[in-house]
């Protein structure tokens with residue numbers, strides 16, 4: 001399907017990705033997921049392609065969304081953040097914490113987990129376990145059993161709180 | 167059939183006229199969480215899309231009498247709104263537990279309604295609260311009560327030229343003492359379409375049920391009101407016997423089917439239990455508030 005659909009003239013979509021202004025070329029019906037991966041953002045993963053698994057999560061204007069459900073054309077003017085973002089305080093802290101707590105095994109779900117957690121920690125610096133579980137309910141991991149992922153998010157939250165306090 | 171063009175509407179007026187003048191095979195897209203999958207699976211076709219994401223119809227405005235929710239307000243915004251939480255707890259709970267954060271951030275109330283799934287989680291609360299839908303065709307706006315909006319699974323009264331612009335929910339007067347509940351059964355606590363969902367609102371006057379709406383989802387071609395259960399309750403005290411009778415009657419108000427998610431028989435059972443549970447919870451809330459209230463007046467004396 002992708003091949004023939006992509007033949008329909010692509011048009012430019014101007015947006016910001018990880019702090020850099022970028023222009024993506026996207027066919028009219030194309031998903032943001034496909035346009036981003038074609039542009040080289042391979043840290044965004046596709047698993048289910050149906051909004052169930054969270055692997056393709058990106059931050060869109062600060063909020064976690066499934067890039068498999070969003071038209072690339074709809075992202076015109078948006079601020080997109082991926083798990084590879086440098087200079088993003090919350091995403092950076094989460095990435096470090098996932099490594100330190102070994103919150104990742106095969107790694108396929110990790111970028112989505114990091115970004116779903118970033119959405120949470122941006123609005124709530126000290127979430128309890130139930131809140132973290134709820135925030136990650138849209139992300140599936142088939143390796144870790146989630147335990148170390150929870151610990152990673154708690155660790156990142158604690159680090160971010162310390163940073164804020166003098 | 168592939169999508170050949172996407173037009174981004176920049177205002178409600180522009181969206182309304184784009185829809186009004188749209189060619190056949192033009193569709194609206196809001197959050198895309200239903201439509202993107204339907205297009206990919208070939209369940210729906212579109213040559214052109216009108217994108218509502220930046221149409222500025224995402225307001226949630228509260229005044230003394232009502233809360234007006236723009237059609238493209240996201241489910242996440244609904245879940246966070248303090249006025250919705252305070253006055254329409256069933257709508258709050260339905261929004262807060264719908265799908266996952268990633269979906270709630272995209273999904274809109276207008277999309278949930280217009281997709282017209284019999285299992286749509288926001289629709290049962292809207293039925294319980296007698297919401298009114300404001301529909302625009304060109305420059306004309308008409309109001310459609312939510313209980314006259316749906317005509318079947320995936321079907322509603324809007325034509326190709328209509329745009330849903332706003333959902334209006336009227337606040338009960340404090341003196342009407344309204345309580346409400348939302349219950350949902352799915353295979354897990356998140357990210358699931360309901361096997362059954364239920365929203366119940368109830369007003370008491372001097373200890374008697376003055377009004378109640380019992381709305382049930384995923385148990386008929388559209389979300390439905392349990393009219394005979396409601397009728398049994400009006401004028402009654404909220405006793406265990408009255409609650410049991412209403413729960414039994416609600417089963418006659420539905421026409422569930424066997425499908426991928428459940429069986430008709432199980433859905434009947436869940437409806438009976440949900441109606442009982444929601445009413446019991448409301449009765450317990452009333453009892454707790456009454457005890458609290460009399461304690462307060464005693465301590466003041």
Ligand SMILES: Cc1cc2nc3c(=O)[nH]c(=O)nc-3n(C[C@H](O)[C@H](O)[C@H](O)COP(=O)(O)OP(=O)(O)OC[C@H]3O[C@@H](n4cnc5c(N)ncnc54)[C@H](O)[C@@H]3O)c2cc1C
Nearest residue numbers: 051194196197198199200201265273274277278280287330
């Ligand atoms: C993984 C997953 C989990 C889900 N879980 C749930 C759940 O728990 N509960 C639930 O109820 N739903 C669930 N859904 C379904 C979906 O997310 C909701 O129905 C959502 O509210 C749809 O809104 P949208 O803005 O994304 O709609 P869209 O997909 O953009 O639109 C849906 C339909 O409505 C029409 N439309 C949209 N806006 C308007 C308008 N203003 N006027 C006229 N027509 C309009 C569109 O043309 C389209 O036909 C889930 C979906 C996914 C992918």
